[in-house]
Amino acid sequence: MKPAFEVQNPDFELSPLTGMTRHHYIECAKYLLERAFTHIDSIDQHLSFPRVPGKTYPQPNAPEWRYRSADFEALERTFTLAGPLILNDPEVSIKGIKLRDYYSLHFYRAFTPGHANSLPLPEELPDSNYQFTCEFGGLFKTLLLMPDTIWSQYTEEQKSEMVKTISKWGHHRTTQNNWRIFNITTLSFLKKHGYEIDDDLLKSHLLWVASYHSGNGWYLEQTYNYYSISLFIVYTTIWNRAFGDEYYPEIADVIERSAQKLMESLPSFFGRDGYINMWSRSICYRTWVSGAFPVAFMLKKQNLLDAGWARRLCSGSLLQFVTREDFYHNEIPSLGFYGTREYMVQNYSCPGSPYLMFLPFICLALPEDSPFWTAKENDGFWENLGNDSKKVILDNPGLVLVNHGKTGTSEIIPGKVYYDDPNYSKLAYNTHFPWEDHDPDGGTSMEYSFRSLDPRDLRGDDVNFYLTGLTVDNDALKNQKFTISQSMLYNGVIDEVLYRQAIMRKPPNNGVGYIIDLAEITLAAGVIRVDRTRLAFEYEITLGHFGLPHYNGKSAEVEQFDEGEKKVVTATIPGRSVALITYKGWDQLESKVHTNMNAETDDSTVIFARKKRLDKNPPMELLISVMLHKMDDKPWTTEELDPIKNIEVIEVTSTYSTLGVVLTLADKRKFNIDFKDIDGRRSC
Template identity: 25%
Template sequence: MQLPPEDRTLSPHTGYTRAHWEAAADALLAAVEPYATEDRALYHLPGDRQSWSGRLSDGLEGYARTLLLAALRQDETALERYAEGLAAGVSGIWPRIEDRSQPLVEAASIAFALRITKPLLWDRLDDAVRQRAAAWLGDALTAEAWPCNWELFPVTVAGFLSSLGYEPDASRKAIDRGLERIEQWYVGEGWYTDGDGRKFDYYNGWAMHLYPVLHAWLAEDDRLLDLYGGRLSRHLDDYARLFGADGAPMHQGRSLTYRFATTAPLWLGALTGRTPLSPGETRRLASGALKYFLDRGAVDSRDLLTLGWHGPDPAVLQGYSGPASPYWASKGFLGLLLPADHEVWTAVEEPGPAERADALTSITAPNWLLQSTSSDGLVRLHNHGSEDVRYDPYYTRLAYSTVTEPSASYDNSLFVDGDPSRTEIEPLGVGAGWAASRHTAAGGVRVSSVVLARGAVEVRAFLVSGAEPGTPVRVTGWAARDGVRTELLPAVALDDELSGVTGEEDTLFVALARLTADADAVPLGETATVRASGERELTVVWSGGPGTRVRLEGSGVEIGAGD
């Protein structure tokens, strides 16, 4: 991909400016154009993969998600092509929007795109085309959504149709219904779970916050904007800490092939004035993520986004991932709606949280502990509260980072009787430098877990309850990755292979772990001393620092000062 020369004066951290974002958008749009059907209603991108929705739906997805990019770019030439495709699509080519169908998802992208380009696209369509388009979109008003972020797709469609005066009562009902639905999933402090349960991931930013805030902003509804914008601002306090110094987003959750869609909530905060981040920090984080992916093969030699993370990678895909799925990355170009003279584009880049100082950040809603080290710019997420067994291993591991990815050999896991299962995760709390949870392991065994962190060092403790005496237990650490050190040492009841067996009563196992790119790090064994006191209690004495006492019970954890 051809980009302008870097500007290290305005953007000392990334070199990227608005011109780089514009050039990236232009290149992505140019690359997909040869794959449009003759009538431009469908975009059949190359590859042998097809989503479970089928080829026709995948072609619609290609149209909708790249239309979104053209709309954010405000590219009149491209929008003329998409207007032609719209006219053909709503004349019988596109599949109908039905209950829980993929076209409902794509309708939201189309409706939002039409709303923000109304003078450039919608207003120039023939009246008959507008009527057919409104009727096609109108099926979204009553279509049943999956009980998750999908509830917001009818809201987005209804917002556009309402602005046209189309079916005002049905549109209002769709908006109210969707916004009411997501209230039951708001758990406070800026965090939603993506439907029932405890599914915490990037859908918070690129769906659960994005659509309500955009709806309120476009509707000029100050009451809703204060509500949803306030939640977004609080979320960004935590969200900004999920990016490494190299620009990498945290490698956790599903739909990771959307890549720099992770930047959408950063831009959204600036666009609506609901952000705790400075303009320079906003652009640094967003440009860092875009640069991270473009530098690592996210686009192929044809400038097409591939199905994967860096390059092609089937491990990060789901059954709904089709050839055009990665183009939800278009959401990451939301910043182009801000004028070129906006301070988010003109301010000098400022360092992000991972670059400023070592930090241990407790996030109560998902029961996460974020551990970042400025010496190497790495961020680690200790997961003691997020779970979605449908998408294991991207939810159920004990830890994730900005430089590693879940391994097929089950990194960051506890094996009980040879089984790494971790289900029914129950948060036990999170605080200054610690996080704890309880889960069910193989055979119904219950495990209480706690991680203590200081700098890049972790102490991981597990109390195994209800296992037969002599049951084998094994602890694993970080997955191997070029350029970083992954270390794991036994501390209590584990041998040099990080294995042990349960006793007659509840049994405590403890290990020291570290993930670091700091070549000068002291030996892991010199960073902390761990002493067990009975079956449920241990004391950690940090090198050159205070001690921490931990008591694990089946239903809770006590953390206090230790000798």
């Protein structure tokens, strides 16, 4: 078997950019399942993938039900590929095993007590929520869309046997918001096929889900993330067409309207070549967000996306991964982003979890004459973008999307982040510079990192002790390490300037004394940062650029020079380069090599700025910097490395705010940075 998927006999007439047509999607699904099925020898053997050491489940000495959960997850999520293949060819086989027979058999065994690999019932476990609910939801989302794949293969007696288990899990306790969708698809499937359910419970879940709609087509999910697209839009649109339109038309209309709204900005999340952005949790699901492209052609309005562009982006996102040898581990998608990176996954993931990334294969449920399949590939707005950068502002989820025509990369700039987590808290996420993990010694990529040098912290005293006479835990050793922002606040876009706030320590620990006010101006392939420190006591901070992976053991080439107060550092690897320029407020520029932090390789280089202040009462200061990136091997020009021509600092602005700036750029554009009332404009 080839070490990675290759597009055989590409069709560059219909798909001039990827060569991928409907036939190639089928071939890709078969290729992926052939690798998965190396772990079974016969139709009787249930699917079980090798365990991966680390924090993912099941852990050593885990209870038996955790192993049942991992194997059920492998079965259900590989059906994301098998279901569409069976729909298109009921006789399709992998390794001589007919897929329809295999999945029919093993779902029957899983849902019928006493059979091999049968699932526990909720009453057999402590009252809580379990991964089983999630997998039931995924399965019945697929079966709502394509019921004839396996459900029609069972006798009425077999269905009745299975429905007992299905119903118990469908009615069982769920958790928070997006999980309600799993109960919804399970219960709806049962009702659609004539089985009794608790209708009030189903409606309650539906009302809960609809209540989380936040605007711009987005839903709240812990914070804002890809779950809003992949679950709240993809799963529920399938539910709409198969069930909701008939049984709950008013709630279906809420979902329909939000899905249609989402399509306005969906393509901006992707690079020109279809690359997805490594952002938010569950990154091992990778391309599941691309499932929204075929969903666009399941909506009541059919012209919301250019069909050729939609397929181009969908195909490009899949090829981003399946064509890479390091994507596979134990013959299946790795637990990471590209290769196996255990430090980048969550403890609720198991070896079978990544198969959810193949949600886009629901496109095979679209008819062959769907525009998704018949339209000629194109690059959408990228074709006319040139070297400009396009910006989409989503105020409700607090996201700004930037598409850089000069480099073909796209960025997600988050504004409503509730906690310190590299999945969410970075200043920006780029499709072609995947994020690095946090470095507690400073220099974290694309983050402001903060370390207190307050002697009270370094001694382990409570900073309020001398006011209250009371002490609280204050870990001196922990305080010696750098931390990232504890939350990110969104303050809006005013006159083309994006305002946010990085809260480096939360109240009650003097949260208002640990603020960095952020102001950003989009450049071609970069950003100008004009940030204001409001850090009350002695401190040290760093600001890191995107990390550069080391391929073939070769580190990045770093160059550095100063021109008066202006300082420049660049780092370059084949095909990619970054530059960091500081104009004001920073002490020095540095670079360092990270190990086991980058998404692509074990080692990486990051360039960063450093600032230290030892005053007992440090002043507010302005930090002015420029962060640029390239996607070629051309050297940096003098003009590229000097985009700012004049900086006018205004101590008290005409709006009665403090420490503002008027910037004049090399292209003669002027920007007024004014932090007036920024605290009152907070949104999170």
